Amino acid sequence: MGARPAVGFGVPDYNQQWRVTAAAGGGTLLDFGPHWVEQIIDLMSGHKVVSVFADVRHTKWGDSDDLFDIVMVFDNGVRARAAKADISHYSLPYKWIVLGTEATLVCARGGGGEVTVYGEDSEEVRTDAVPRENLHANIARHLREGEELIITAEHGLRVMQVLHAARESGASGKSVDVEI
Numbered sequence: 001m002g003a004r005p006a007v008g009f010g011v012p013d014y015n016q017q018w019r020v021t022a023a024a025g026g027g028t029l030l031d032f033g034p035h036w037v038e039q040i041i042d043l044m045s046g047h048k049v050v051s052v053f054a055d056v057r058h059t060k061w062g063d064s065d066d067l068f069d070i071v072m073v074f075d076n077g078v079r080a081r082a083a084k085a086d087i088s089h090y091s092l093p094y095k096w097i098v099l100g101t102e103a104t105l106v107c108a109r110g111g112g113g114e115v116t117v118y119g120e121d122s123e124e125v126r127t128d129a130v131p132r133e134n135l136h137a138n139i140a141r142h143l144r145e146g147e148e149l150i151i152t153a154e155h156g157l158r159v160m161q162v163l164h165a166a167r168e169s170g171a172s173g174k175s176v177d178v179e180i
Contacts, residue, residue: 005061005086006031020062027064028084029056029163036082038151038159039096040072047074049162049180056170060087070166 005019005028018024019031041049051073056065069083091109098105104118113132117124133150141147161180169176 005066017062020064020066022062022064026062027058027066028086029065029068029166032084033068033070033082033163033166034159036084036096037070037072037162038155040080040082041155041158041162043098044074044078044080047076047078049073049158049165049178050075051175051177052162052165052169053175054166054169056167068166068170070162072162 015024017026019026019028049072052070054068054070056068058065058067060066066086067084069085070081072080072082074080093109095107095109097107102119106116106118108114108116113127115126117126135150138147138150142149158180161178165176165178165180
């Protein structure tokens with residue numbers, strides 16, 4: 001949850017108001033949703049999303065959505081939630097959290113990639129558990145040298161299908177059955 005949209009982030013000489021302007025493709029769902037949903041789909045590799053329930057709405061900034069809350073249910077019963085709200089006056093201290101029966105994983109906002117793993121009687125900080133890859137450099141190497149893509153078209157399509165189902169659910173107020 002954040003206090004404002006990411007206006008001012010990115011290329012400084014480009015019209016930053018696009019992030020809060022629907023006609024310019026703005027809105028937090030399409031701005032941040034792909035990143036959050038992609039990470040969940042990555043974590044749930046090998047499993048399909050079978051249901052999506054979402055709240056997507058405009059509340060405060062510009063004329064595009066500034067809040068989304070997506071609940072995905074996977075074919076193995078796991079539930080995952082991706083959400084961003086640019087409407088408050090407080091940002092939560094964590095970027096993401098994974099709740100499990102064996103452990104809880106927490107990634108602090110601005111934590112430089114540190115993940116804290118909390119067990120029943122333990123606490124462990126891990127850094128750079130997954131190597132970071134430069135997506136743009138990977139695309140360039142793919143085009144020039146045929147290197148395998150980090151994010152395949154099929155993976156990107158799954159993400160966009162979840163976001164489409166989220167918009168559909170948000171508009172209807174009902175859960176959407178899918179096979180993504």
